[in-house]
Amino acid sequence: MMSMLQSEWIKIKRSAIWAIMAISPAGALLTGLIAGARGASGTWMDALTFISILHAMLLLPLLTGVYAAMICRYEHAGGGWKLLFSLPVPRTKIYAAKFILIVFMVALTQLFLLAALLIVGWINGFPSPVPWRELALSFAGGWIACLPLAALQLFASTALHSFAAPVAVNAVLTIPNVLIGNSSRFGPYYPWAQPMLAMIPRGDGGLPDLTIHIAPAALIGSFVLFLLTGWIYMMKKPA
Amino acid sequence: MTTIADSIVQTEALTKSISGKAVVNEVNIKIERGDIYGFLGPNGAGKTTTIRLLLGLTKPTSGTVRLFDRDIRNHRLDVLRKVGSLVEYPSYYxxxxxxxxxxxxxxxxxxxxxxxxxxxAIVRLTKDAGRQVKGYSLGMKQRLGIATALLGNPELLILDEPTNGLDPAGIQEIRELIISLPRTKGVTILISSHLLSEVEQMATRVGIIAKGSMVYQNSISHLREQAISRIRFTVNDPASAYPLLRSSGYEAEWDDRSLTIGRADNASTAEAVALLVKHHYDVYRVEEQTASLESLFLEMTGGERSL
Structure with missing residues (x-):
């Protein structure tokens, strides 16, 4: 499995994925610093709420789809599937490696964004102490809530030959988050809304009308369903 | 007969139907260790589909594929370890x-x-090895594809139209490389092409496929024998001389001016001439008609010229 991941790493490390990964942290850093320069005072929880609304409602689901599409793009483009499938490697390993890389990219995105938030808080002089527990829960929760979406987007990206198609479908389904994320009936079951429900802090600092909780059963159920569907497709995929 | 252990590729009644139409129809391929097997046929005859079936990239509708005498349905990953391939067009990042x-x-x-x-070094890409492949010419991508196929020291090398996009010098290089491999490394090679002339000089065996079915499979020397000259006799009365030659065991044909016998070596040509003279026919001319391998190939594949 290590060699499979190393092989995938060679392909991904020279792609444009890194520039795309920088978007969310760079945006957070910029807005935070501009707000600070204008003299806005804030707290850690305010900043976390602000960042997670923009990031988790839109960018995180979009980026998850883009990562999945990028990790499959070079296989579609240059006959990579055919090459991989004619090598002595089980398809399950290929599938697992691709999935692990996507969630690793999402994890890195979360870490960079957390770093950006810490820098903003430090420069703008947010009052101590740093709410480590809340930050960790928010960022880790956002990551975990992305897993079903990552599995679904990997399936879409392996099945669709074009790069734009899965990304566009993902974008179209991300935009309703603004509404569905506010619905306690549908939000917890909508894969695109789950990251935002998991990430936006609740309680004291959180917005009162955004206290819808994720449903762990829905999260785990959809994750298993999407992962299995994608895996079965990969096993049968023509090359 | 060679032993079973030397069988590298063997298919039995291999069939692939796509929406009811058999694109590969009951194909039996047999390749033994050390063979350079020229897999020939016009474009669209089913060569690439057959190769995909051999590698397990697509599943047969019926029939079996055995590589290294093992069924690929059960031992696909084990046998793929010993196979290097380049299918249809080179894969690259x-x-x-x-x-x-x-x-x-x-x-x-x-x-x-x-x-x-x-x-x-084998495919002579050392000088350009540090460049991004998207800037490569088709020929260089093709050579990279061959390099990829060779990487795992394969015992069986499957090359699907490997000279596509190569210039004449490149074609010559690949040909020399392919000829040298079985000699130096004991590699068995399957090379497909739509041009007989391309594999004629290197293949030891040929399989010819047309419209999904194998129409010929044997050694290249056997194919050459099939193509050797026919002898045409221009005589005064071909119609009556024809039964004479037939009754003496010649495969003869006639038209209003001449008689033609097939697969005639020196001795049988001389005997035919003696026979005709003995029966008082006037023999005006004895000519050799050489059928080229290429025309034989075209005849076998139904005359479909591929450009």
């Missing part, structure tokens, strides 16, 4: 250099790192 492309595959094959330099 355009955003990577040739070295990175090979490294990504090497990690999965678990061969020493030096092997990358070896295969780059």
């Amino acid at each position: 355009g955003h990577l250099t040739a070295v990175e492309n090979l490294e990504a595959v090497r990690r999965l094959l678990d061969v020493p790192k030096e092997r990358i330099d070896d295969v780059l």
